[in-house]
Amino acid sequence: MNDHPLDLVDLRGDCENCFGLCCVALPFAASADFAVDKDAGTPCRNLQDDHRCGIHARLRQRGFTGCTVYDCFGAGQKVSQITFGGQGWRTGPREHARQMFDVFPVVRQLHELLWYLTEALTLPAARPLRPELRRLLEATEALTLGSPQELAQVDVAAHRQEVNQLLLRTSELARAGTRGRKKDRRGADLMGARLKGADLRGANLRGAYLIAADLTGADLRGADLIGADLRDTDLTDADLTGAFFLTQPQLNAARGSAGTRLPGSVSRPAHWTADV
Incomplete structure (x- = not known):
């Protein structure tokens, strides 16, 4: 049986298959990380009609360092291509866009948990915990595949707490092998x-x-x-x-x-x- 069915490579952003969701759904404030203010649900001024960034190669020089350090853990392409079946926020009704922007942060948090659980399954010291890790990974993945309505009802904080308790036990086992x-x-x-x-x-x-x-x-x-x-x-x-x-x-x-x-x-x- 495959102990880690998800590959960490699959839990990285794939902008080619995303509708620029991080550039629209998320807010940011003028700071050392961002040159301007932007409200949640408002497209970044640098986002082009093809969902690509118009200054991607010059983000750091133009004051958008925050964009260069961000990664959605693969949530963008999941929401774009699976949750909403490839229908972008520009072409659907306003309610469709609003749902997409609300769901994206939820799936992003769940995908971050998938990253940790997937990595935990690769740690040799975590072998005693693999059945529990596998169970929670499968449960988390199942949550990400819900409908927009189901995703809106997910209690991410409660699920994160359950995952965190198991990751704490994983950490203790992994660090126990370090001398000193x-x-x-x-x-x-x-x-x-x-x-x-x-x-x-x-x-x-x-x-x-x-x-x-x-x-x-x-x-x-x-x-x-x-x-x-x-x-x-x-x-x-x-x-x-x-x-x-x-x-x-x-x-x-x-x-x-x-x-x-x-x-x-x-x-x-x-x-x-x-x-x-």
Whole structure:
């Protein structure tokens, strides 16, 4: 039996098969991440009629860094092609568009949970939990396949709590194999912290605030990074081999180098080398 029926590759955004939902459904405010304000349900001024971004190659230079770090975990193409059968928000009735914009954030959250559950099933130490992980993965996938009306009724918070409890147990098993004293920095305020060369092997960094922290050359092998805020974190030459529950959006928000060692579940952001 296949222990992880979903591939992490399938849980990444495929803009070619999406109706630009993240550029319409989601709001953003003028800040360091976005050049302008935009209300939820209002198309971004850079969105073209073909649902492509008109400044995609120049987003960072034009003040839209927030767009470059975002990923929908594959929710965009699911909502566009499966939930709404390929009918875009431009061509359907107004109520159709409103439903699509309401459903997209729900499916995005569920797809993020699918990412974690799928990765958990690949961790050798989680073998004792695989039946439970598989059950919750299948239940989560089933939720994503509901009708727009059914998706609107999903209690995402309650489902996330159930998944999180199992992921906590998974984390404990995965980190138990790391030798030495494992630091518990769950939810810690480490903004701007000087952690150059720090030994964080097997650390619990769940939900830690690492904004602008200096982790140059730090050892993060086997660390749990679920929900850690890595905005502007310096990961230059850091070793994240075996780190788990790290997502592409987290990594995209950080800074790194060609010497940063990454787990196979994520890709090296293009701007890491472009910014050099």
